[in-house]
Amino acid sequence: MRASRLVTLLLLLQNRGRMTARQLAEELEVSVRTVYRDVEALAAAGIPLYGEAGHEGGYRLVDGYRTRLTGLTAEEAQAAFLAALPGTAADLGLGEALAAAQLKLRAALPAELRAHAGRIQERFLLDAPGWYGDPDETPHLAAVAAAVWARRAVVLRYRRWRAPEEIERRVEPYGLVLKAGRWYLVAGGPSGTRTYRVDQVVELTPQEEEFTVPDGFGLAAYWQAYLADFRARLHTGEALVRLTPEGARRLGVTPGVTLGVPPVEDGWTQARVPIESVDHAHGEFLRLGAEVEVLEPAELRERIAATARALAVRYRSEN
Structure with missing residues (x-):
């Protein structure tokens, strides 16, 4: 644990420049006294850092000193490669930069961590867009x-x-x-x-x-x-409906659990469900077909009944 903390302290000074013992203690979640001991340990190990007293003082590394030590654990290396989305970087015009950065990061890692990072790219692929519809065109x-x-x-x-x-x-x-x-x-x-x-x-x-x-x-x-x-703002109203077991399943509700209302003897469940608008609910409930009956609001019930009548006329047999 202490070795990891010493690496983190060194990298904090390398990336942020001068930091006070209090700031380091807050970042590392340790006491100021522990920071003093850690700084002494780094100095004893030959790390060129020094402290400055006063209001503007603090610890800092000698100008120009950089360590090649990444301080990454196996999990951190995996996360770094997992978080890098090639498609996203390409969208932003950073595809080549991402590839170059991953090569540099891989080269800086010890052999064991390079193997861990390689397995991430072999076994995980993040594809953000949904299944339906073509990807948006974003020329700008x-x-x-x-x-x-x-x-x-x-x-x-x-x-x-x-x-x-x-x-x-x-x-x-x-x-x-x-x-x-x-x-x-x-x-x-x-x-x-x-x-x-x-x-x-x-x-x-x-x-x-x-x-x-x-x-x-x-x-x-x-x-x-x-x-x-x-x-x-999405769901500003509600509808009173009757659902068959299949309708409840397709709507994503569980009678007696999600709705708090047990099914009646015929297997149907009556419940109030949130709706965005009458227009939106009209289309959503039509997708359930005969698995749902809308009871309220009256406007929605009549809209669905009118659509059902029109469909019956359209599909009526000539015989």
Whole structure:
């Protein structure tokens, strides 16, 4: 355990420069006294580090000193290769850079860890997009990514679902998110921070002016809040339905467990289920065919009954 901590301490100083004993203790989750002992051990082992007293003091390595020691465990090396998605890197124009980085990382690893990393690529493949539908065309993804890296504003011509269907807007790109095979741009604009589907960008014009991300903004925290808000708005109503055992299975509910309502004698289950809208629920319940009967709301029941009548007429036998 201590050997691993010494490596971590050394790498912290190498990557961050000067750090105080208090900062190192917080990073390593040990006491300041333990940091003092670890620093003495590194110095005794010949590592060229020194301490500076005073308010601006701390520990640092001698300028120019770099260690080739990666400090990676077998699990950390596996995770590094598992997290590197070739398709994602290629989308961002970093495919060659990723391949080169993996070669360098592999070369820096001891033989045993190289074997572990190689097995990851042989046995695991991450394919983010869903099964149905062609992948989104994102011809402007590389330009969006470049603006995110450079912290430069862009003018988007953007296609959306409501009128006006095409808008032009100057935005400040904060970050990119890949969700279920689809790229989203998180950007600040006239109406605050918004999320844009990159495949709906019709035209993009880079601007010269740079911007600063607002204090306190975190991409991961924003995305989690965005998802929570999306889910809260997704199901704004409910429907009262009767389901056969097959209908309950296909709808993903378990009578008496998920619904809290046991089946009645004929095997049907009555339950209230959340719906996004009447239009959306109309299509979803039609997919269940005769395995479901909608009781409420009346508008949804009548919509499905009207569709059933139209289908009966269309498929009525001529005989």
